[in-house]
Amino acid sequence: MGLLNFRKSTFKHGVHPPEHKEETNGLPIRQFPFAPLIILPMAQHIGAPSQIVVREGQEVVRGQLLAKAGGYVSVPLHAPISGTVRKIANVPTISGKMSLGIFLEAFPASSQEVMDGTPIDLETATAEEILKGIQDAGIVGLGGAAFPTHVKLKVPEGKKCDVLMINGIECEPYLTTDHRVMLEQAEDIFVGIRYLLKATGAERAIIGIEANKQDAAGLLESKIPEGDPVTVKVVPVKYPQGSEKMLITSVLGREVPSGGLPIDVNVVVVNVATTAEIGRLLPHGRGIQERVVTITGPGVKKKGNYLIPIGTPLRYVLDQVGVDEQVSEVYMGGPMMGVAVSNLDISIVKGTSGIVVFTDKDVKKTEKVYPCIKCGACVDACPISLNPSKLGILAKFEAYERMAEEFNLMDCFECGSCSYVCPSHIPLVQYFRLSKSIVRKRNTTKQAT
Amino acid sequence: MKEESLWYIFINASLINNFVLAYFLGICPFLGVSGKMETATKMGGAVTFVMIISSMCAYGIHALLVAINATFLQLISFIVVIASTVQLVEMFIKKMSPALFRALGIFLPLITTNCAILGLALFQTNKGYGFVESLVYALGAGAGFTLALVLMAGLREQLNFADVPGVVKGTALTLLIAGILSLSFMGFAGLGS
């Protein structure tokens, strides 16, 4: 970066929460033990749940198809372990809703060989075939959103994708999943990028990495295969840099229009772990069976980055790593946008990028909520230049329509920066989440009538 | 003796002796339409417009009444002229600019009983202002009225979203804010002397 670089390669505002990444970013990815019983909910991605194709009592091999995609916006599910389908019943999910799920009991002494499917040949496959392959592999966004990747990669007619953005930002505090993936699975990533370039028709790929992962950036830069149109871009450390829109603005200076998608500015963004997974699975035609999860937080004894089979019950995971006596809250995802777990009987799903355990003393105290003093900290923090202070007051007085019409409520992507900085401890994000859902509901009723 | 400068007349009418905050003129519309920014601006504009026209009329009438030595008819002729001016203005705007009429329509009849208009006519006569001075005075008074109305509207819009105690809500709150504004405007005293 030279002095002549006038446009700072970052977005506006944002916050700097303490990173806490040093505890796990040096720990290599380790295989996690197979749980004796894993539970696979069918709704672990955005879109229609997968449709079960096995029956109770059936024996399955690791990698075998358990459920097929329930529609276009859906993905299939593969067996993460070899074992017997014990039961098909409703299981709890993180959102609190129940979902149909498969209880899979592992064969006691299986070697857990993976079954291969039809490989997708990078050289001969068409873009359509690659997308189909990605869907068949059950790949969803592994950064946390769990949105089916093939849907995102499909460039709508009339639009063009010129840049493929590989998201290796990982701005959430504590999490080091992507960091380790970049350090250990560089080859897979570059293979994945080739598939993705072909699928999207993009001219070049840029890997965006935050400055706190210089080692990963250096490694990837050195390993770029010759002739591949890939560059590595290091951006300043700032939350929520990892949000698609913020990343695009930081790296390319383009702004995704309100209510639009990255493809509206000719960009497709794919998470780096997802890319690695594509690069690893597609040549063998396999489906996802496991993923890298950072297990960390002050309440965890054996912190680390683990390769955990999908469906491993959270209780089993925590038992294995050991948890502090004073455990208070467990989050799936990072502490900024992750969800607090109410029930340990849920499982690790495809979207689980990290598990953070806080003890009593780490949890934000249920501090007294003061009235908004209009200090403007939230205004300085909001990455999309909303006025959370005003929105918060309007939400308190239930002026939802005004929030949406005048103050761009619907553009809020709930990054939590405003709540993080608020000195009055107003649960702004919670207000906005609620307000957004009310506005959405009212809009649908309005359309209906 | 020392004539008042036009600049001073303007400052005096708009800031120092603001019609609403110092003379209490036009309090009814001030209380009534200061709830929303949009209506406040439009009302301010309408009042200023009518003020200018009726101020010119009042100047003419006064001159006429003095000429025929019938100043005792001053009040009655002012009020009649203002009422008819408002009517005429209403009709004129309706014909010339229906859009403007839709915007100002409901405010125009209200203006008839706005004491600021009559007050302006009476004050300019009492002060013995000439034609240009009257015009500037009307402009200043209108600007001051609009300023007070707009300031109040901004504050009241903000206070729609505040935990105002139930007893204070409504006219009492508006009056209390008006009092504080009136105090703040005292800072302008002596300006331009």
Next chain:
Amino acid sequence: MLNKTLNISTSPHIVKGIGTDDIMQNVVWALLPTAIFAVYSFGLSALMVLIATTAACVLTEHYLCKFSGKESTISDWSAVITGLLLGLTLPPNFPVWMAFIGGVIAIALGKFIFGGLGYNVFNPALVGRAVLQAAFPVAITTWYPAFLDNRFSSFSVSTFTAPFMEPTVDAITGATPLSAFKFDHVVTPAYDLALGLITGSTGETCAVLILLGGIYLIARNMMNWRIPVAILVTVYVLSGILHWVDGQAYPPPLFMLFSGGLMLGALFMATDMVASPITPLGVVIYGFIIGLLVVVIRIWGGLPEGVMYAILLANAISPHIDNLIRPRVYGTTKSVKGS
């Protein structure tokens, strides 16, 4: 171990840690040096004024909350700030009963009627002072000189005036630098002004200490630095131009900066977060308006000092600034205007 019930909270699960009460407390700490200097330079009388206003504000806040069936909000320290600020803007020989009434009015009229902390559209301390200024114009413009020999052993004659009675005028009175300039064209040296070797309100004399307090808050990120900077730069530039045009008629810019309540107002009153705009550009405009009004009122107005009026007027304008100045929301071509 894992049978323990887990707590649930909504994201984000971490907070930055600075609380509103922290901010308020720190403002009090930042004001303390100024208050201590006030007592040092004006003696016991000034102390009584500060105690009276602070006690009045805290008590009023407490009892009004109680009266309206709410939980007392005195623990957020904002009433203490209001009280201290009000006390610091009053003359040191101000009768205690008037100071007390000022405190009651500041909280009741300046804060309570709007719904308490967070909703006050004006700075409560200034509302209190504006009412006092209008109610007791003589008492509030009678100044007691600083550094009297007996300041720690005796009170000013007017300090303990019986409630509701007219204070007896002190035998010794002084003129503030601003009124000395306005009426006699005497320019007090900036050095004296900065160090507080002058007559004036209890807390407005020592510009250096006020600045230090402000810098402390700015360094701790508890004050919007743009507001004082915008005000002071505006005043400096405008009065600098005037002084350059006619050095005789208009005071030097440094005199304008350090005299009167400008420092205290710019750093501690205009920065009242609740009554100022929220966006960075908005506060700069707000600061500019205050600076402009201060210069206009001081130089062309009838009063020697106009900081209080300037800030109150700017407070009234700030909802409009917030309405008009809205940052462009990410991904929109221009800011969506209210319909």
Next chain:
Amino acid sequence: MTEANQIQKTAAGNSLKMLQAMVGIGIFCALMIVLTFQGTLPIIKKKKAEALEKAIFKVLPGIEKTEAYQLGQDDNFTPLAGEGKEGQVAYAGYDQNGKLVGVAVEASGQGYADIIRVLYGYDPEKQAVVGFYVLESKETPGLGDKIEKDPNFQANFEALDVSLADGQSTLKNTVITVKNGAKQNPWEIDGITGATISSRAIGNIMGVSTAYWVPLIYKNQAAFIENNEQ
């Protein structure tokens, strides 16, 4: 009869009725106003004249009679004739022997809140202002309005020096207000503590007004005496 016709007819009837009503009310109103005006006019006139006279008596101590004079365009004073009050007027005051005691003139200027109008008496013999009365002011009650009531302030005008310079067309010293307690010269006005602005405004008004009037009156003293003797 068609319906339209009927409407037209009622409308015409209405117009007539409207006209009748308006004219009727108009005549009634005009009558009432004129009656009241005529009835009260003499009383009001008398009271106003009394008020003015009272004020003139206040600013010119020891007079028995006043006479209004008008300043003509040639800077000459002529007795005010008729009702009209065109141009600038001065009021001469005479004692019981018909001797000219002084001349009262009105002055006005910007005060703290609004225009202040004052009346002051000038004694050409003493070459001093001998009386002062505030006709109209909206100065802050309890503060600025001390210019009306404060006895110490009023004392300034018992003998305020406005003697002429040698050329007899300008004043030797301009009247000015000084800080309370700082009065040293007879042409200075001792200000009021706490009401600096209002008392200074008076200084300005008096300064400007005396600079204009005093040379004129002094020059034309004879006119007041002569006219009275006629």
Next chain:
Amino acid sequence: MANPTKNNTGFLASLKDSPSTDEFIKGLWRENPVFVQVLGMCPTLAVSNTAMNALAMGLATTFVLLMSNLLVSSLRNFIPKQVRIASYILIIATFVTMTDYMIQAISVDLHKSLGAFISLIVVNCLILGRAEAFASKNTLGRSFLDGLGMGIGFTFALFCLGAVRELLGNGTLFGWAFFPDTFQEWIVMILPAGGFFTLAIWLLIFNAAKERRATS
């Protein structure tokens, strides 16, 4: 005057045949023009700086209100609908002009301190409001009582303000010293801001009373 066939009840008869003491009472408290209806704010605030001014203004307004109510009521069948407002304004302006001259004749000083606000009685919405809403629809007697009640209610309200403002702002009541000599006047009360504050406080008291009545 009024159509005799339609309205053959005289003044006294109308008093008798209608239970109209209520027309009188309502203006005093329940429908007090200032505290409840918030009408006629301009004179209420402007000339209530002393009790004397307030009382004089109140009485002047009552006089105009009464006279215009009487005239409007008696002419109510004579004035065509289309020109009624214009006629009311004419009638009111006439009585105001008369009042103006009468006050001048009574006391020049009082006239001076009330200033242009006497003339501004014309645009007091209370008067036009009563003419339009009541007198144009009711008998002479009822209109008389209505005007009297409203006028006294208005005067009472003005006096409430004027008394408080004069007492605190000047230490006097009707010019008569009420407090010891050394009383410190609250000058703000006689200033315009004091008018706003005092009225607001009276309204608060009325609101609180209303609330208490509603809860009990």
